Amino acid sequence: MQxxxxxxxxxxxxxxxGLETARALKHAPVAIxxxxxxxxxxxxPLLYQVATAGLSPGEIAAPLRGIFRxxxxxxxxxAEVIDVDVAGRRVLFSDGAALAYDTLIVAAGARDSYxxxxxxxxxxxxxxxxxxxxxxxxxxxxxxxAAERAIDPAARxxxxxxxxxxxxPTGVELAGALGEIAHHTLRGDFRRIDPTEATILLIxxxxxxxxxxxxxxxxxxxxxxxxxxVTVRTGTKVTDIRGDGVTVAxxxxxxxxxxxxxxxxxxxxxxxxxRVLEARAGAALDRAGRVIVEPDLxxxxxxxxxxxxxxxxxxxxxxxxxxxxxxxxMQQGRYAAELIRRRLAGESLPAFRxxxxxxxxxxxxxxxxxxIGPLRLHGFLAWVMWLFIHLLxxxxxxxxxxxxxxxxxxxxxxxxxxxxxxxxxxxxxVAGEMSERHPSxxx
Amino acid sequence: MQxxxxxxxxxxxxxxxGLETARALKHAPVAIxxxxxxxxxxxxPLLYQVATAGLSPGEIAAPLRGIFRxxxxxxxxxAEVIDVDVAGRRVLFSDGAALAYDTLIVAAGARDSYxxxxxxxxxxxxxxxxxxxxxxxxxxxxxxxAAERAIDPAARxxxxxxxxxxxxPTGVELAGALGEIAHHTLRGDFRRIDPTEATILLIxxxxxxxxxxxxxxxxxxxxxxxxxxVTVRTGTKVTDIRGDGVTVAxxxxxxxxxxxxxxxxxxxxxxxxxRVLEARAGAALDRAGRVIVEPDLxxxxxxxxxxxxxxxxxxxxxxxxxxxxxxxxMQQGRYAAELIRRRLAGESLPAFRxxxxxxxxxxxxxxxxxxIGPLRLHGFLAWVMWLFIHLLxxxxxxxxxxxxxxxxxxxxxxxxxxxxxxxxxxxxxVAGEMSERHPSxxx
Numbered sequence: 001m002q003x004x005x006x007x008x009x010x011x012x013x014x015x016x017x018g019l020e021t022a023r024a025l026k027h028a029p030v031a032i033x034x035x036x037x038x039x040x041x042x043x044x045p046l047l048y049q050v051a052t053a054g055l056s057p058g059e060i061a062a063p064l065r066g067i068f069r070x071x072x073x074x075x076x077x078x079a080e081v082i083d084v085d086v087a088g089r090r091v092l093f094s095d096g097a098a099l100a101y102d103t104l105i106v107a108a109g110a111r112d113s114y115x116x117x118x119x120x121x122x123x124x125x126x127x128x129x130x131x132x133x134x135x136x137x138x139x140x141x142x143x144x145x146a147a148e149r150a151i152d153p154a155a156r157x158x159x160x161x162x163x164x165x166x167x168x169p170t171g172v173e174l175a176g177a178l179g180e181i182a183h184h185t186l187r188g189d190f191r192r193i194d195p196t197e198a199t200i201l202l203i204x205x206x207x208x209x210x211x212x213x214x215x216x217x218x219x220x221x222x223x224x225x226x227x228x229x230v231t232v233r234t235g236t237k238v239t240d241i242r243g244d245g246v247t248v249a250x251x252x253x254x255x256x257x258x259x260x261x262x263x264x265x266x267x268x269x270x271x272x273x274x275r276v277l278e279a280r281a282g283a284a285l286d287r288a289g290r291v292i293v294e295p296d297l298x299x300x301x302x303x304x305x306x307x308x309x310x311x312x313x314x315x316x317x318x319x320x321x322x323x324x325x326x327x328x329x330m331q332q333g334r335y336a337a338e339l340i341r342r343r344l345a346g347e348s349l350p351a352f353r354x355x356x357x358x359x360x361x362x363x364x365x366x367x368x369x370x371x372i373g374p375l376r377l378h379g380f381l382a383w384v385m386w387l388f389i390h391l392l393x394x395x396x397x398x399x400x401x402x403x404x405x406x407x408x409x410x411x412x413x414x415x416x417x418x419x420x421x422x423x424x425x426x427x428x429x430v431a432g433e434m435s436e437r438h439p440s441x442x443x
Numbered sequence: 444m445q446x447x448x449x450x451x452x453x454x455x456x457x458x459x460x461g462l463e464t465a466r467a468l469k470h471a472p473v474a475i476x477x478x479x480x481x482x483x484x485x486x487x488p489l490l491y492q493v494a495t496a497g498l499s500p501g502e503i504a505a506p507l508r509g510i511f512r513x514x515x516x517x518x519x520x521x522a523e524v525i526d527v528d529v530a531g532r533r534v535l536f537s538d539g540a541a542l543a544y545d546t547l548i549v550a551a552g553a554r555d556s557y558x559x560x561x562x563x564x565x566x567x568x569x570x571x572x573x574x575x576x577x578x579x580x581x582x583x584x585x586x587x588x589a590a591e592r593a594i595d596p597a598a599r600x601x602x603x604x605x606x607x608x609x610x611x612p613t614g615v616e617l618a619g620a621l622g623e624i625a626h627h628t629l630r631g632d633f634r635r636i637d638p639t640e641a642t643i644l645l646i647x648x649x650x651x652x653x654x655x656x657x658x659x660x661x662x663x664x665x666x667x668x669x670x671x672x673v674t675v676r677t678g679t680k681v682t683d684i685r686g687d688g689v690t691v692a693x694x695x696x697x698x699x700x701x702x703x704x705x706x707x708x709x710x711x712x713x714x715x716x717x718r719v720l721e722a723r724a725g726a727a728l729d730r731a732g733r734v735i736v737e738p739d740l741x742x743x744x745x746x747x748x749x750x751x752x753x754x755x756x757x758x759x760x761x762x763x764x765x766x767x768x769x770x771x772x773m774q775q776g777r778y779a780a781e782l783i784r785r786r787l788a789g790e791s792l793p794a795f796r797x798x799x800x801x802x803x804x805x806x807x808x809x810x811x812x813x814x815i816g817p818l819r820l821h822g823f824l825a826w827v828m829w830l831f832i833h834l835l836x837x838x839x840x841x842x843x844x845x846x847x848x849x850x851x852x853x854x855x856x857x858x859x860x861x862x863x864x865x866x867x868x869x870x871x872x873v874a875g876e877m878s879e880r881h882p883s884x885x886x
Contacts, residue, residue, distance in 0.1 A: 037870060038864065038869060039869075040862075040863045056500065058861030058863060063632075065632035066862075069632055070631070078870060079871075080870060131865060131866070145482065145521045149520075149522075189508035189512055191518045418500075419482075419509075420501060420504050420506070420573065421483075422573050422574060423574070427537070427538070428522075
């Protein structure tokens with residue numbers, strides 16, 4: 001709609017990295033198009049709270065158009081990028097449209113990886129999208145409903161067994177929240193089952209949960225999980241997942257575990273746009289499909305293409321890989337924005353340096369572990385820090401206030417008000433003769 | 444699990460009527476089973492706020508098990524009743540199970556009626572369930588996205604035309620909220636379209652909107668709607684609905700209106716359980732499928748079966764039909780509970796009398812109409828009353844607080860933070876060459 005030569009920046013992905021790039025270019029003489037398949041930015045670190053009925057999707061998501069309403073050099077486009085015409089400097093959409101760029105920022109993130117077992121996906125949902133979270137919520141709540149209706153003890157026990165595959169931060173958070181639901185939230189809700197008898201299994205292949213954390217914090221996390229009724233099995237691999245249970249293997253052999261609810265938190269793979277950049281721009285990929293980038297986050301031979309966030313593979317000066325966490329993506333977004341600005345001014349910028357602000361993981365109510373430089377925290381203090389940092393990062397002010405109220409309410413009442421079963425299958429999948437089954441009258 | 448002769452009360456439906464019956468039997472010597480297909484009570488009067496991105500589903504729903512956690516004579520069962528064995532006094536579930544009763548309360552409510560045009564349902568969703576509301580939200584938000592991407596002016600105009608069929612309270616609320624979204628919420632969100640150019644049509648067959656209200660309040664409502672940019676067409680019937688528009692007919696003839704978003708608020712029909720009671724217990728039905736009940740809300744010839752709420756057809760002493768509104772259902776629930784209690788004590792109860800507390804309808808931000816006995820209110824004062832009464836009725840305390848904050852926030856900022864497009868189809872269904880379409884740089 002206007003003459004070039006305004007510098008056109010196209011950003012693929014409205015996650016932490018893409019959002020931060022666009023924001024950091026607020027006062028730059030560029031025209032930005034932010035492309036995402038979703039019309040909202042999702043605060044993914046709290047997605048497990050939606051899955052476990054603590055928060056509503058609207059409380060951890062902010063409409064992208066609302067975020068950039070006042071930043072007039074940003075246009076938001078709701079579309080899916082499927083290809084990049086590197087020579088012609090255009091991105092191509094699934095609907096056939098194309099969009100030209102002068103600089104391209106690829107911040108398309110990662111998705112769940114089932115390590116070649118794609119058939120497990122339908123049985124064991126992961127936790128990447130709002131829809132995933134609502135599906136997990138539906139399955140967990142329906143499992144308790146099915147157990148309440150089940151007559152056969154073995155069937156009831158399988159409905160009351162929850163397996164979380166993967167002991168990283170997401171798996172630990174999910175298992176901790178499930179422990180809380182079973183032991184506190186649902187207490188008194190049922191008449192025929194005792195939710196505290198639920199078995200919650202957290203299965204991790206490595207020798208300890210939270211492998212990237214210092215060993216003493218892993219141990220603290222395991223203690224806190226056991227306190228919430230979670231059975232932690234480390235050094236154990238899941239070798240099969242079926243609708244009626246999982247097969248696990250450890251040093252002592254294999255075992256069948258009947259379980260009707262299996263949740264996946266075992267690994268991620270990079271967005272398919274990594275493969276696109278490999279094919280179109282000769283990018284090198286690592287084993288997880290991430291794009292190996294230059295020290296300035298650009299592609300080798302293509303200074304006009306940047307890859308940031310979970311899709312990027314970058315080693316720090318000390319040889320350690322920059323982790324796939326929100327603070328890293330945001331730092332990379334700010335760096336890319338600054339480099340674009342400098343280039344337009346004919347200047348240069350030293351290589352990107354990741355500043356590790358530490359690691360935090362929460363384990364249910366009022367328990368967390370934190371590793372910040374030489375500092376190690378666990379328990380209530382770490383949880384308050386986790387709460388504070390996450391509230392600070394939430395994009396919209398209104399959401400912060402609502403979440404704080406929800407959390408305060410949940411904390412004092414152990415209530416989870418959003419435990420709604422919604423979607424397609426809303427009835428428990430069991431039957432039974434109920435004629436003689438009635439509650440007792442009040443005495 | 445225990446010996447009869449404890450009196451067994453089975454309640455079908457966890458809406459306003461069923462909930463109130465169970466609560467009013469709290470201290471009665473009965474064993475209650477409350478059956479619902481959903482695991483939550485839905486505060487339906489605010490469902491339009493979910494559809495128009497003002498509230499999250501979790502904020503207007505309360506888990507049934509949570510409501511009755513401490514009322515130990517109530518058991519909640521998540522199941523669908525498909526038949527009643529009247530002679531054997533058992534209800535039959537879709538999963539093959541059965542449940543015996545001594546007294547049966549049928550409070551199964553109503554659903555949308557398309558007056559024989561069931562093919563319209565997929566094109567023009569109604570507003571009865573949480574899923575309906577999220578579907579309407581998805582369609583409305585995607586329509587603006589599609590308009591932003593559309594190149595052909597006629598296509599863009601069809602995407603920016605919203606038709607609400609039916610000028611009762613739900614239609615008026617939906618149209619008012621759409622007017623607010625177009626004129627205020629989305630202002631500044633788009634770069635190529637001006638959302639205030641959206642056409643919002645409210646089509647009503649009668650000569651005025653809100654036909655059950657006094658004529659002067661109908662007029663006030665129409666004025667408030669026009670103020671919000673809604674085009675009100677009364678005395679107009681929708682004769683066809685297609686994916687690309689509607690056909691309307693009034694006294695001057697027929698007209699084709701291109702529109703990609705059509706919402707249905709034109710009528711309801713009773714639950715299919717009305718037909719079951721007709722077949723099994725000889726119940727008489729009215730034209731909308733409602734069960735014509737005795738003055739004590741029981742079925743003729745079946746004093747052990749009560750029908751209450753939207754499924755019941757009952758004329759007041761003055762010959763007027765008791766309306767299908769929440770206060771009427773709640774009064775009937777309390778009456779049925781009291782009658783059960785009296786019968787168990789060997790006593791009787793005079794016939795049910797409906798106490799009309801008045802009517803209220805809201806029209807977007809800070810505007811409403813109220814008719815309370817001889818009192819007529821409109822504008823801000825009526826809106827505050829509407830707000831107050833609705834907050835009072837919301838079941839859970841936490842929800843009240845959250846909704847009040849959301850409303851205060853929406854009121855002062857005109858923001859609607861929950862405008863998330865979720866579900867299956869999340870991308871706008873249009874394409875276009877975008878190469879020359881870039882935002883302007885900041886000046």
